[in-house]
Amino acid sequence: xxxKTFLRAALILAVMAGPVWGQVEEVVEVDELDISNFPxxxxxxxxxxxxxxxxxxxDKLGDxxxxxxLYEGEYSGYTDRTQLALVFGTAxxxxxxxxxxxxxxxxxxxxxxxxxxGEAIGIRDAVVGHxxxxxxxxxxxDWKSIRRELxxxxxxxxxxxxxxxxxxxxxxxxxxxxxxxxxxxxSLITGAYSKDKAELLSQxxxxxxxxxxxxDMDEDVKGNEKMVAVGEGLEIIRKLMDNGDEVLDxxxxxxxxxVCARLLGLVRESGSGGGEVGGGGA
Amino acid sequence: xLFLVVGIVGLGAPEARAILDEAHTFAMEAAVPAVGQGxxxxxxxxxxxxxxxxxxxxxxxxxxxxxxxxxxxxSYDGTKPEVKIYDEDGKLVQVEATKxxxxxxxxxxxxxxxxxxxxxxxxxxxxxxxxDWALAYGYR
Numbered sequence: 209x210x211x212k213t214f215l216r217a218a219l220i221l222a223v224m225a226g227p228v229w230g231q232v233e234e235v236v237e238v239d240e241l242d243i244s245n246f247p248x249x250x251x252x253x254x255x256x257x258x259x260x261x262x263x264x265x266x267d268k269l270g271d272x273x274x275x276x277x278l279y280e281g282e283y284s285g286y287t288d289r290t291q292l293a294l295v296f297g298t299a300x301x302x303x304x305x306x307x308x309x310x311x312x313x314x315x316x317x318x319x320x321x322x323x324x325x326g327e328a329i330g331i332r333d334a335v336v337g338h339x340x341x342x343x344x345x346x347x348x349x350d351w352k353s354i355r356r357e358l359x360x361x362x363x364x365x366x367x368x369x370x371x372x373x374x375x376x377x378x379x380x381x382x383x384x385x386x387x388x389x390x391x392x393x394x395s396l397i398t399g400a401y402s403k404d405k406a407e408l409l410s411q412x413x414x415x416x417x418x419x420x421x422x423x424d425m426d427e428d429v430k431g432n433e434k435m436v437a438v439g440e441g442l443e444i445i446r447k448l449m450d451n452g453d454e455v456l457d458x459x460x461x462x463x464x465x466x467v468c469a470r471l472l473g474l475v476r477e478s479g480s481g482g483g484e485v486g487g488g489g490a
Numbered sequence: 491x492l493f494l495v496v497g498i499v500g501l502g503a504p505e506a507r508a509i510l511d512e513a514h515t516f517a518m519e520a521a522v523p524a525v526g527q528g529x530x531x532x533x534x535x536x537x538x539x540x541x542x543x544x545x546x547x548x549x550x551x552x553x554x555x556x557x558x559x560x561x562x563x564x565s566y567d568g569t570k571p572e573v574k575i576y577d578e579d580g581k582l583v584q585v586e587a588t589k590x591x592x593x594x595x596x597x598x599x600x601x602x603x604x605x606x607x608x609x610x611x612x613x614x615x616x617x618x619x620x621x622d623w624a625l626a627y628g629y630r
Binding site for chain 2: 239240241242243246247248249250251253254255256257258260261262264265268269352355356359360362363404407408409410411413414
């Protein structure tokens with residue numbers, strides 16, 4: 209392929225075997241891709257990682273206090289569809305946190321809340337099966353099945369919204385989920401900072417993608433005051449992340465946590481919201 | 491088109507009657523051994539049509555500390571998919587790869603957290619023929 213440079217190095221290794229000299233040929237293939245001159249198409253669709261992809265790494269790096277990260281507030285009082293979509297994303301992410309905390313009662317409550325949110329958005333039929341599975345799997349403490357079902361729920365909701373030509377709201381679900389997941393991650397890292405953990409926040413391309421998604425939304429969605437605030441906050445986060453190859457230091461992680469927490473506060477606030485979003489001490 | 495069954499393609503050609511999600515079925519078949527080893531398969535995946543022999547590149551965020559498998563499937567007759575994983579500098583980072591008729595896979599242990607590039611190509615008997623493809627991934 210024209211874009212790829214195959215550097216084939218033949219290493220001739222002289223190996224002494226007993227009194228006899230033999231030759232063993234070892235072929236080392238180095239395959240490189242010139243990404244800036246790639247002749248094919250770049251796929252524009254993005255699959256957003258689920259929170260548990262990062263949560264699992266945090267588990268490997270230490271013993272996070274997942275119980276301290278549980279959200280026990282309400283998910284009610286919302287009528288605006290943009291806000292509902294954002295909140296739906298946060299609720300699914302809350303489910304992933306509850307799984308990490310092995311909070312059986314919390315997961316069952318979330319299963320019911322997700323159904324209620326689905327009803328409010330008008331996609332009850334699409335989520336009811338998933339919610340029942342979540343509740344049943346929580347009874348069995350089958351954490352892996354719950355993770356899978358949460359992923360399915362989010363996927364089904366976005367797919368259903370896309371079919372209803374609500375692509376912007378489908379994107380809002382992803383953004384809400386990412387925001388809540390990142391708030392938890394930054395909170396845990398702030399509590400016990402290490403460079404290995406902070407490296408998990410190196411996601412500038414993903415955040416830039418969210419920013420572009422918001423820019424491309426219809427005016428009624430991107431002009432929604434919650435979404436405006438989220439867009440501004442994401443830009444602050446992107447700038448924090450986009451610092452070359454440097455891993456974020458403890459102060460930067462704290463700043464990111466504050467931005468995420470403030471955005472989530474706005475997203476979850478029933479009634480009117482929005483307003484200015486800034487990083488603490490920025 | 492992401493996540494979705496895209497529809498019926500090329501009704502005139504018998505081999506092209508497949509809905510695009512059949513490619514995902516092959517990708518999932520490739521995933522079976524990894525699922526048995528504890529990998530969690532993501533629900534979301536990439537799919538669409540691709541011209542035989544013409545590569546596509548997919549950007550994706552990976553996290554150091556996880557292990558990933560990417561599975562590529564194509565349902566059309568005689569297709570031979572191939573998947574490779576590169577870092578942002580274009581360096582091949584996969585540690586294992588397999589390929590056979592209709593499916594291919596690559597495993598990666600990301601050396602750093604960041605953006606990676608998944609290179610997919612599907613060869614079929616006729617160069618330039620449009621074929622289906624689906625790429626899924628799992629992690630542990």
